[in-house]
Structure formats: C-alpha cells, structure tokens
Amino acid sequence: MRIPVAVLGPTGYTGLELLEILSRHPGMEAAYLGSARSPGPRIDEEFPRLIGRTAEDVVRCMPIDHDAIGRAARLAFLCLPHEACLTHAPELLRRGVRVVDLSAAYRLADAGAYELAYGHRHTDAGNLRGAVYGLTEWTRDRVRGAALVANPGCYPTAAAIALLPLLRAGVIRESTIIIDAASGVSGAGREPKPHLHFVETAGNYSAYGIGTHRHQPEIEQTLRTLGARPAARTLFVPHLLPVERGILETIYAEPVDARTDTARLQEALNESYARERFVCVREHAPSLRDVVRTNRAHVNARVVAGRAVVVAAIDNLVKGAAGQAVQNANVMLGLDEHAGLE
Amino acid sequence: MRIPVAVLGPTGYTGLELLEILSRHPGMEAAYLGSARSPGPRIDEEFPRLIGRTAEDVVRCMPIDHDAIGRAARLAFLCLPHEACLTHAPELLRRGVRVVDLSAAYRLADAGAYELAYGHRHTDAGNLRGAVYGLTEWTRDRVRGAALVANPGCYPTAAAIALLPLLRAGVIRESTIIIDAASGVSGAGREPKPHLHFVETAGNYSAYGIGTHRHQPEIEQTLRTLGARPAARTLFVPHLLPVERGILETIYAEPVDARTDTARLQEALNESYARERFVCVREHAPSLRDVVRTNRAHVNARVVAGRAVVVAAIDNLVKGAAGQAVQNANVMLGLDEHAGLE
Amino acid sequence: MRIPVAVLGPTGYTGLELLEILSRHPGMEAAYLGSARSPGPRIDEEFPRLIGRTAEDVVRCMPIDHDAIGRAARLAFLCLPHEACLTHAPELLRRGVRVVDLSAAYRLADAGAYELAYGHRHTDAGNLRGAVYGLTEWTRDRVRGAALVANPGCYPTAAAIALLPLLRAGVIRESTIIIDAASGVSGAGREPKPHLHFVETAGNYSAYGIGTHRHQPEIEQTLRTLGARPAARTLFVPHLLPVERGILETIYAEPVDARTDTARLQEALNESYARERFVCVREHAPSLRDVVRTNRAHVNARVVAGRAVVVAAIDNLVKGAAGQAVQNANVMLGLDEHAGLE
C-alpha cells in the first residue's frame, strides 16, 4: 500500500517530472492532481507520455480544494507559482497535510529579502518561521520532522553542494566566489516566450540576469547559514544553454592560502560526501550528460593558476527540483531516502 | 546607385533573411522598412545581428504609409500576414510600386480555393488575375513584366522543382504522388507558441496537418498548370524537424511503366535544369546541410522497388522565401537574376 | 533475491540503456559484464552516469568467458556485433544460459537472406531454427519457453506494431506499403563516424539506404509471417534525424476498398492492442517526445485523400532495443512482463 500524495500544479515541467518519478515509486503514489486551470485537463492529454501511467481515477486534474486534498493525501508537492504557494500551503498545513513546496515562497528566511527578490508581499510569516530548507544532504535531520519543506532552487542546489564543503573546511576565501552557471531551457518553465522559441534558443547561448538573478540571495543565505560563513558573498552569472535540461556551474574562488591545493579541495568534498549516494565526487570535471535524468550531483574541484575551480553538475528538473522534492518527501514519510530515485 | 526597395513586415524571420540578403546585394538596397507595430522598432534592436548593417536613415521601422513607400521605393517585398497583403498590395500597385508578395494572398488563382484554405475572403480579385506565380525557374518570362509576383510557399517550391520535370516528361503517374516533407521550425514563424517552445521541439519530430495543410492546394495547382497535368493529385504530409531551417521532401510516385528507370528520371531532371544555376541535380540524395543558407535546390530521383523516389532539399527561408523573392525582384528589375544570392 | 543476468557488450548505447533499466529492475540484476575489449573498462568510467549505480563486484567488464558467464548468470543479453553473436550465442546456450540477442544474427529465418543483407556467412543454422523472434506483443507465447530470443530491430519493431493489425484485419493492400521512417542518431551506434560528427548532424536531415536498408527484409519477413500476408512487400526509406533517440514512422498504404475509413483502421489497431500496456492507440498522430525514454509504442491510423496513413513512434533504444529485450527476458524468466519498464 503506497502512501497517497497530492501534486498541485502538475502541468509544468517539474510537475511532469514528479509524476514520472512517482509512477515508478514503490512507496508513494499520486492520489490527487490539483490545478488552477478550469476545467482541469486530463494530465495524459496534457502530456501524452503519461498515457497509461497514471491511475484512471486520478488522471484528471481537480480544483485545488484543500478539504479534498486533506482527505486524499498525506503530503502535497506544490509546483505552483510563488504567490499561489503562499495561499495554499497554510491551508494544507492546517488540515494536517505535510508540504514540500517547490516554489521559492519559503526559501528565504527573511521575508524582506523575499519581497525584494520576488516583488510581492510575503503573506505567511508564521509558516516561514517553521519551514525547513530541504537541501537533503545537509538538512535531513530537520527535514525528517518538518511539516513544511522549502525545496531548494536549481542553481542554489548545485552551488551549495559544490561550495558548502569548501567553506566549512575553510579552504576558500568566502568573499571571492564567482559562480558561472549554465542551465537548460526547462528551468525557465513551460510558458512560451519569445526568447524560448526554438528558433531563438537553438544554436544560441547567452548570459542573463548578470549579478541580479533571484537565486543569488538564496545561494548567499545557504552559504552563510549552512556554510557557517556569515560574510559569504558571491557573484552569480547564469547562462541559457540550448539543451532541454541540466545545470553546470563552473565556480571560481581564491584558495585560503598558497598551500591549499587540489588534493585539499577534493579531500574536503570527500569528507562531506563519502557516504552520500546522490553526490559523487569526481576525479575529472563532470559534464551535463553524466547527470541528466538522475538525482545525482557530480562535483570536482582543483587549484589551477592560483585559483580554486569547482565544477558541479545536476539535472535541474531532478536533483534541482522534483527529484530532491521526492528525496525530501521520502525522509519526511520515513521511507528509504533513495526510494524511487535510482 | 542601388535600386531602392521597401520591406514591409521586416520583424519576422523572412524579413530578417531578406534584410541580410539585401545588405550584401550589389544592385538593390532596403530604403524603407514598414511595420504595423506602433511605435515601429529599430530593426537592429529587434535583431541585434543587423547592427551596423542597415543604413541609419532606414533602420527604424515606419508605418506602412503607401504614399511614402511610393516615393521611397520602386519595389516592395511584403512579409506581412495574408490579409494585410490583400490590403496593402493594391494600394502600392496603384502608386506604381511593384510588389513581391511573400504571403499566400495571390498564390491561388481561384479565390474560392483561397478562401477555403485560408479561412477569409479574398478581397482583391482584380490583382489576383494579373498576379504571376514566381517560381522563377519555371515562370521567369512572365515574372519579368509582372507588377505583382506571388512568391511561392516553401513546401510548394521544393515539390514543384522536384516534380515538374517528371510530370512534363510523363515519367510518373500524376495521381500517385505522396509528398513526405520535413521542415525546420522557422517555417512556423516567429511568434512564440507552445509547440514551438524549445523544450517541446528539441529532440522531437512529428507529423502535422496530414493531408490538410494549406500548401496542398498550392502544390496541386502548380503541378496541374506548370506540369500540364490537369489530373495531378497529391497526398502531402509535412513534419516538424528540430532544426532552425531547411526543408527536405521525400516524394513517392509510381513510374509510368516498367521501363522507366533511375536514368530516365535523372535525365528528365537534367533536361529541365542543366542551365539553371540555382537547381542542382545530384547523383546522391541531398541533405539539408547541402542547401541551408543558400538559394539552391538540390534534387535527386531514382526508381527502387518499383517506385520513383525523389528527394529535394531547399532552405525554407531562402529559396523557399526571401531568396526566391530577391531572385524574382532581380528579374523584375532587369538585374542579374543571381545578384546578391551567391 | 534478483535473478542474475549477463550483459555482453555493455559499452555501446544499447548496453548503457540496458544497464540503466536493470539498475531499477526489481527482479533482475546485472551480475556479469562481458566485453571484447582488453583490458575491460570499468563501466562507470566508460559511462560516468553509472557511477554508484552498478554493484562494485560487477562494475568492471570481464572477458566473454562462457564458463564464467554460465556460473554467474541465468540469462545473457547480447549487445555485440552480429558476427560475435553467432560465436557466443551457441556457447552460452550449450551451458544452459538463455539468450536475448539484440543483434540481427538470429532475426531472419532464412540464412541466405541474412547473408545477403549482412554480408557474412551465418554459421549457426542449428540455433537459428529454434530462435524465437521476440516481438513480445505478438510472440510472447513462444518467447516464454525460448532458449534464444532474437530481439527485433528498431525500425522493424515500429513498423510491425503499426502494420500487423491492419494486415491481419485485411484493411490495407499488402503490396502498396511505403514506410517513411526517421531515427535518432543513437541508432547508428557509438563509434564516431564522419556523418555522425555533431557539426554534420546538428541542423541536418537526410534520407539514407533508400530501399536498400538491412531492416527491409526483416520488416517484410514479419509482415509475411506474423501478418499472415505472404505477398507483403514494402518500400522502406529511413532518414537520420538530429536527435539523440526516437523513431517515427509515417506509413502509407492503399486501403483495401473505398469503404475502409479511419474508424475501421483505428478499430483494427484497438482490437490488437486494447489489453497491451506498452502499445497505445492514439486519437492523434504521436510525436517522438511522447515515447522517448519509455518502453511504449504510440500509433495512430487514418484514411486521407484515399490513402491509409499510419504514424508510429517508439524509442529506438528502449522499445526498439533494450526495453523490449528486458520485456522478453521478463517473459522468459516468469517475471511480470512489465517489471522494470515503467
């Protein structure tokens, strides 16, 4: 008997990814699909690749009815816009439904910083206080008992996995970090936009949001709190890659002193991740192809020309979204943390 | 002194292609850009790759002002929606501006067939009668003196170049033609749409408009009139390729008799095209890469397993649109037909 | 306790796909990797995405030692070149190891036809007689008890799934079939070749092996035997798509009479596949994106302009290779036919 869960907002790319993972999950099953669209579509008409892979009594998206969700599911994944999550999360929590929120609504502990980055009021300060940032490898003890988990952003997941071991080991200067990142197009969502038109994106590559991207405060918060480096600052420069999925970050920082070499950096990574199944410390720089469609992060660090260069790769839709969300839900529900994610 | 021409609707992909061709053209220059957008954008902000390649006094799109165009240009390229062309072409012609219309407005000689295919009234029967279908290699004598040239559709250009020699030589049965075609995404225009979103299109391939595409009546009209085969019928099945540009058509038909072999088909092609610089009869089946970003069509025919198989390739934006439009304009204006197109 | 199986030739794309499927399979596990390379590579160095997903005592490729395989595995998947399979299959069978052969070595019942198509002698006529063609939906009763299953080719799988119901229902003329097919590049294997170089393939599309491809005799054999149409003939024209994976076939045939309409064709498909989990009869023409990375075939048929047009889509590496191989192995080993394939 699999634990029933709800997926709210299943018609985007993270929703699709989540449903594909759940269709193979031995301990959890989608029992309620909730959408703001009216009438709600059959999810297998929205995504024909789901035909025959979703139970017939669940396949049609229903309204986001908190009572109905409360009866149908023990946990809800929120793949909704930030503002909608601020509305629905408190209602679900009140009804005893645990929540993994894939939006940014509960990621930034400081509501003011949230409002600055996202441009609207944070209307649920109460739950914000109790929310746990679900970077599973680093916060699983608190995820376990959490009612509300804020699932990390895609870029911040890769950056944090790469940098936290180095900051905690004190081997790089926390004020010199430059994160040059590149993401596949699915990270920009499913809504058609001019710059996401195939003709514009294919064969193209460009930087965007240079130093102004909304993931920068999230990255810095994580480096400061989980990295125990209150002064951590970064320059974050994302690029749009002409691929469907995947994030690769090439990160530059100054080593803390002249004796800090490649071996010391790799050692710091190994110390943190030796027992982690979903983080792989590589001898060589990883590529997107090594990680796409897996819940794994691959990371490699070296010192060259007097600089630390760290390369980290994840799939933005899996480890950077739906996969990590299921990993968190596994922990919350007492299932094997890796269930459904191999 | 280059002949001044107008480009109306320069903000789409055929407009961009046209401007790139004109920027290298020794005998013709863009002297007026007209757009329905208000305010009109600078074309080099719309397409930064045009920065420095358009004269500063022309670079901003102006309203589609017929009098102003009449003063500024001897010929206008219409890259506008079909209905807009029905409005603007008669006004420009009245002012003595010759017109190459890249829309479908004047392609079908029968207004009723047009209305069936395009879903709106044809409001310019007068000019429809005098319009010349600008399949340059086959109609250049009439293009020369035309005031209004209907530039052929992209799929119909490739189909006609492949099939006309075979129909006129009487080597295939005109009622057995199947055109399996594949086009790059630029053929669908620049407006963002869900199925043209990079994530949906990359890695994808699909048939659409099976037997119902609007280019089918145009293809059949051309085969009947220029092919001199009143009974010519086709089944036309287009597919969407995950590439920016290019059309490849694999065409099947029954040979007229058992003695009709590969040599006879190739001979028919060679007879038609031996002196044509922009049509190349190949010994092997051509690929998209052989023709993209050129104004050339490559074509090859063979008999195999009792069937004629013809493969034709063009660039949908060049020989299938802007390139052939310039080729027609060259003929109309008495310039070297190949000018600006090598 | 999962059933131990061997994968011989795991360093190609079908091998990788097979190992990814087996890493999630609840009833079967890779217990022996055998490669002709010396020294055998660690499979997770060959494919870093397999790091941590293969048991440490299995991860290094061993020689193809029949005795060792006989001790380690109850069934072997052969992802080797055709000729190597002719060598290894009989040795493994002799040692009681059941075989699913992903090469073409045992697909054509007529050794002479094999030699013509593949250019070398068929040296194992004995096992050829007993081999079962593993088109699971159509031959599962014989697959169940088979010692040696010839796993169908990728193009033939899609063609057979699309056409067998129509031939058996007698709704199309068996001598008029044209299969216009397009495949992703992984179908051409992992060895680097000039025409598979990224720069040559990206943005390209071309027909190849027009009417001469080695899958044509396999397709015709299947249509004749499983379709019960001794006179079935086809023209098969494959194309190379600039995508990693997926096959889409657009198939043309004459309906048997004028009353045969879309409903009749779809009915024939539904009759065959109503209870098949891995074949989905669609109301609309499927696209690659609907099926890639699944073991499902999607198929749709219609009559238009007096022709039957059938569109079928599969993933060439899954339903067209490794997925169907596991499906066959599931049947052979008495496991749930769908295990590991959702």
Place this chain on the structure above:
Amino acid sequence: MRIPVAVLGPTGYTGLELLEILSRHPGMEAAYLGSARSPGPRIDEEFPRLIGRTAEDVVRCMPIDHDAIGRAARLAFLCLPHEACLTHAPELLRRGVRVVDLSAAYRLADAGAYELAYGHRHTDAGNLRGAVYGLTEWTRDRVRGAALVANPGCYPTAAAIALLPLLRAGVIRESTIIIDAASGVSGAGREPKPHLHFVETAGNYSAYGIGTHRHQPEIEQTLRTLGARPAARTLFVPHLLPVERGILETIYAEPVDARTDTARLQEALNESYARERFVCVREHAPSLRDVVRTNRAHVNARVVAGRAVVVAAIDNLVKGAAGQAVQNANVMLGLDEHAGLE
C-alpha cells in the same frame, strides 16, 4: 579581375568557411586548392553545398606544390595543421606568395613557448620573427605590409577584443582576469572523435582543458604586448557548447578602484571601437545568435557586485578564423578591409 589566392587545406571547417566567403568576394577569388590528400577530392564532392559555387578549373584539390601555387596565386591561406604550416609557409614566402596562416604556427613570438604548448619543435624561427599577429583592429598597420600574417586563434580573438581596451585604459587589474569561455563544436575540427559524436555532444555541456588550454599563452601574450601590461595573467576555462558555431566569453576581473563603474568600462570600449565596423559595443550582453555567420564581435562590459563582467561574442569560424583571415588579406592586398565580409 579578382586577385587570385590559394586555399591550402580546404577540406576542414575553416576551409569551407573561407571558400564560402571567397565565393562572394568582389576582389579576391580562389584560384588554387591544395590538399595533402591523395588523390585530391573535388571540393564540391567533399562539401556538396559548394556545387556550382567554385570555378570548374579550381574545384579539384591539387597537391601542395609550391611552384604551382607561386604561379597561380598572390596570397595563400593556410588551413593546415600547425606542423604542415611550418613546412609550407617558408616555401611559399620564398616564392613571393604572401601568407595568412590560420594555424598557430606563427602566433607565439617565443618559439619555446610554442614548443611547450604544441608539443613539437618550431622549425622556422626566421619567419617567426617577421610574422605579424593579425588581430586586424589592433595591428592593421603592420598587417598591411606583412608577408606573413599569423591569424589569431578563435578564443584569443574574442578575449583580446574584450580586454585590450580595458587594459589600455587601466580600468581593470591585469592579474585578476578569469575568462570563462564557451565554444561551438566546429572549433574542434572536422575529424570524428568520440566526444564530438552527435549523441555525446547534443544535450551536453562541459568544461575542458581547465587552465591548460593552448590558447592561454596566446591570450596572455596579446594582453601583455598589445595591452601594454607586462604582468597580465589570466585563468582561461573553455567549455564545449552543443552548437555548431560561435564563441561567447564571460570575463571577470577586478576594477582598478571603487570608482570604476559600468560607464567607465563602456567608455573604454567605445573609445577603442567607435570607428570599427566589425566590433560593436553593446548596451546589453550579446548572445551567440547576434554574431554567428558574421565577421563581427559584440562586446559589453559592466561592474556588478564589485566585479567587472565583460561579455564578448564572435563566430569562431568567421571573426575567429576565416573571416578575420580575409579581413587581414584585404588589408595586405590593398582592398577595402570589409570587402566580402558583410
């Protein structure tokens, strides 16, 4: 009457690009194609897109016969391997043929540095002394009279165009430069290799040669000499993009002081390039699509989070190779510098 030139090594991607440019060039024409292959291929069989675009008496590649080239051409473009250029350049120069060498053979003034980077002896110290580094915008006065021009590497061209104005204006610290670069696959040449196989490259992205790429000494030499900054050091990290062509470099450096702002950086760029037709200083960060298939570099600089961030884009095959080669040849031969390059 166009000036006759030779293209040696026309069967690679820079050779193809060069022939396409020359086919449109009003003042220069390919008069001799020389290849090390025996027998020499027809270039239009090698690249069918050149059919009909090369004179019939030139279309077949001939041996690299120095005397014949001396009779046929006034200038030779060398698109050969580095070592072959060291052999052929002196022979051609001796016969009065001027040379634009697209290899690295004459780029590094220090033969020892060359040997370290390229792994073989530099055997032509004599001509190395007189070679002019052909970064046209910065060295055109010396290019004009040069017998031998070393055409810059693709990555170094973009880096130099972006950084030289800033170094000469003294607005960034020369020891803090990090060049994060991404290139299309054509930069790796036409020879098929495992990591360039379509299946490996499509959907992929990776860093390579981190801090060890052979273009790093070339970049540093240029920054030191043309930038007048003897201490200039960089960290150069290239990445492989899944696109055919284009280079985008995102460059990080420390501003020289706290008052150095975006306006100051852009001003430095504008001062250098206000009158350069082929370098465009942009208000926004450029993307690949803005420059591919043009001979233009687009560049933008800003200060953000206390860092200078400069983004530069070129087409690696045009401004980064064949286009700049023609630009240099135009200058050498007294033609309009921009001829054939619009």
